[in-house]
Amino acid sequence: MSEYFTWLLDNAGQVTALFWAHTKLAVIPLLIGLVLALPLGWASRRIPRLYTPMVGLTGLLYTIPSLALFVALPGIIGTKILDPVNVVVALTLYTVALLVRTVADGLAAVPEDVQAAATAMGYRRFRRLVAVELPIAVPVIAAGLRVAAVSNVSLVSVAALIGVPQLGQLFTSGFQLFYFVPIVWGVVLCLLLAFLLDAVILLVARWLTPWTRAAQA
Amino acid sequence: MIEFKSVTKRYPDGTVAVDALSLTAPTGQITVLVGPSGCGKTTSLRMINRMIELSSGQILIDGTDTAGQDAATLRRGIGYVIQHAGLFPHRTIVDNIATVPMLVGWGRTRARERAYELLERVGLDRRLARRYPAQLSGGQQQRVGVARALAVDPPILLMDEPFSAVDPIVREELQTELMRLQAELDKTIVFVTHDIDEAIRIGDQVAVMRQGGLLAQLAPPAELLAHPHDDFVADFVGRDRGYRALAFSNAQLPALREERTVRLGAALDGDRSGAGDDWLLVVDDAQRPQGWLDLRAGHRDAAADHLELGGTTACRDGSLRSLLDAALSSPAGRGVVIDDTGRLLGTVTAREVLALIEAERERPTSSAGSTEPLEKSTPG
Numbered sequence: 001m002s003e004y005f006t007w008l009l010d011n012a013g014q015v016t017a018l019f020w021a022h023t024k025l026a027v028i029p030l031l032i033g034l035v036l037a038l039p040l041g042w043a044s045r046r047i048p049r050l051y052t053p054m055v056g057l058t059g060l061l062y063t064i065p066s067l068a069l070f071v072a073l074p075g076i077i078g079t080k081i082l083d084p085v086n087v088v089v090a091l092t093l094y095t096v097a098l099l100v101r102t103v104a105d106g107l108a109a110v111p112e113d114v115q116a117a118a119t120a121m122g123y124r125r126f127r128r129l130v131a132v133e134l135p136i137a138v139p140v141i142a143a144g145l146r147v148a149a150v151s152n153v154s155l156v157s158v159a160a161l162i163g164v165p166q167l168g169q170l171f172t173s174g175f176q177l178f179y180f181v182p183i184v185w186g187v188v189l190c191l192l193l194a195f196l197l198d199a200v201i202l203l204v205a206r207w208l209t210p211w212t213r214a215a216q217a
Numbered sequence: 218m219i220e221f222k223s224v225t226k227r228y229p230d231g232t233v234a235v236d237a238l239s240l241t242a243p244t245g246q247i248t249v250l251v252g253p254s255g256c257g258k259t260t261s262l263r264m265i266n267r268m269i270e271l272s273s274g275q276i277l278i279d280g281t282d283t284a285g286q287d288a289a290t291l292r293r294g295i296g297y298v299i300q301h302a303g304l305f306p307h308r309t310i311v312d313n314i315a316t317v318p319m320l321v322g323w324g325r326t327r328a329r330e331r332a333y334e335l336l337e338r339v340g341l342d343r344r345l346a347r348r349y350p351a352q353l354s355g356g357q358q359q360r361v362g363v364a365r366a367l368a369v370d371p372p373i374l375l376m377d378e379p380f381s382a383v384d385p386i387v388r389e390e391l392q393t394e395l396m397r398l399q400a401e402l403d404k405t406i407v408f409v410t411h412d413i414d415e416a417i418r419i420g421d422q423v424a425v426m427r428q429g430g431l432l433a434q435l436a437p438p439a440e441l442l443a444h445p446h447d448d449f450v451a452d453f454v455g456r457d458r459g460y461r462a463l464a465f466s467n468a469q470l471p472a473l474r475e476e477r478t479v480r481l482g483a484a485l486d487g488d489r490s491g492a493g494d495d496w497l498l499v500v501d502d503a504q505r506p507q508g509w510l511d512l513r514a515g516h517r518d519a520a521a522d523h524l525e526l527g528g529t530t531a532c533r534d535g536s537l538r539s540l541l542d543a544a545l546s547s548p549a550g551r552g553v554v555i556d557d558t559g560r561l562l563g564t565v566t567a568r569e570v571l572a573l574i575e576a577e578r579e580r581p582t583s584s585a586g587s588t589e590p591l592e593k594s595t596p597g
Binding site: 111113114116117118119120121122123124127132135136209210211214 | 299305321
């Protein structure tokens, strides 16, 4: 057991750097993806004809293997093969793929009478979205965001195969050296990161939705 | 005043929801749109604040065509109470009520102050202010819905089946409360319901609509009951309308008989029975009737749990309907009549009330179909 901790202490600087890199590569696409998914989800909710193709298309996006996307993106957007931007763009696409449907469904779950009441009170479209519909959709959107966050953490590690530094590197270097210690730490830290992101989203969602707990109190 | 001028709503698939509807909702009165589902009553209501745009015709508010106005601005000046209250679940009660004041830019402090004021106005405790809608009962939520609609004191109030989702007892409470509020506020109210009893109870005038968005009859409630325009209206108004029409007739009280009473909880001495009558009226310290006591049951005192509570009471200035109901529902066969404070005035039998109804019929000016302003009353 001491072997594991000695290794971690010896490599603390590098592991911390990888952990932060991994966090950034997972979180930045999550935030950009959310910002993009909001208008797309809203549009596919407003225009019923858009919903099926939009959800179908974004769903299809998610089925593209991540490694293939990492490799193909430089050719499409003109970046260098080792550029971390490739990872950010690819994971943004996956996040959007997951969240468009979530946002659309979350907005659709706003009760009909609440929507009608908002219109009748004299809300204009944008303010109604921001002040009434999105706040009520928070629990649904947060649930989707948690799935996307965990999925991103695991997908980021695949980028080790194209040489972008993050926790996935601990797997590849461990494999090359037939040395299990970094692999185990890689897994543990990925789990820790996924757990932390999940907890942050959960806490923010709770803070935004005191009313969902009021009903039981 | 709201005027519908030959208003039609036709959907792209050809369905006609409202067909050339013309009617006027006079200022300061409650106009009820009633009819079976699919008769276009909610569509008609929603065309007033342009939640639904009309296909042809005009809707004028105090002479101004609504079509030329900005829809959101128009809506902020018209109170709207929706079925199931439609409160914003993520906002506290006080912030729900403050919605429109905030939208029109009152500022938070003033909007909240107004919300607290309205909370009391609709009969709710200030302590509910910081709660969320899910923590309130259906009846309380509906009161909040009314408060929210009144927040900027709009002259017009639209109510879309506002009380249909609550149980009958709460519904009657809310109806009474609405009539009380209306006596204070004098709003121009358009009220949609599928419940003809509700329509007759609260409406100053009732518009009965039929499938296809056609107006079948527009009349004050008493006239609707007495002279339904056609079979559809007669059918819709329903059975026992002769009895229900009595709710709109007030009559001079007959001479009331004096009633032997006993105080609640008092001991019974033996000589009370055998006076040719088996029922004794029990009153409280303030002479308010509490219930009837059956002397044949051999109770030794007039304790609360010995009372027969079946009888309704009629108010001195109540309707013939409440008077007759009091007599019919009383186990003793004598209807209890009380004054405004609930004190016992005396009793009346069904035979006496019927004689009164007969007498009323013979007086031509006050037949049930009269169009003179009628005072509404609450059946006991």
